[in-house]
Amino acid sequence: MGSVTAQIVCDWVKKFNDHGPDGPINRKTPGKTPKLTAEQLAALAAMVESSPIPASHGVVRWRIIDLCQWVGRSFACPSVRTR
Known part of the structure; x- marks a missing residue:
């Protein structure tokens, strides 16, 4: 239903357990570290x-x-x- 696989649900549960209710929210990736300070x-x-x-x-x-x-x-x- 809704094209959600068992793997996706497992990922959501892991994120929820690690970070609480805000865990499953997609976050921006950190990206490359800057070359200059x-x-x-x-x-x-x-x-x-x-x-x-x-x-x-x-x-x-x-x-x-x-x-x-x-x-x-x-x-x-x-x-x-x-x-």
């Missing part, structure tokens, strides 16, 4: 919000590749890909 993200946000200075940054507007290179240089992040 909160402090690094704040520094990147500040860099994006400030306009680039052509004399020191070498660009007149921010591009993704410019910001990726800045992150790689500033935080020594080998996991951040640049060209």
Whole structure:
């Protein structure tokens, strides 16, 4: 009835027993862990919000590749890909 199999019911019961009445509610998966810390993200946000200075940054507007290179240089992040 309702296309519910015994396995689905068993999963619901297990979730109910583990987490109480809110257990069977579907939750968002946690996803990947971020590559940058909160402090690094704040520094990147500040860099994006400030306009680039052509004399020191070498660009007149921010591009993704410019910001990726800045992150790689500033935080020594080998996991951040640049060209």
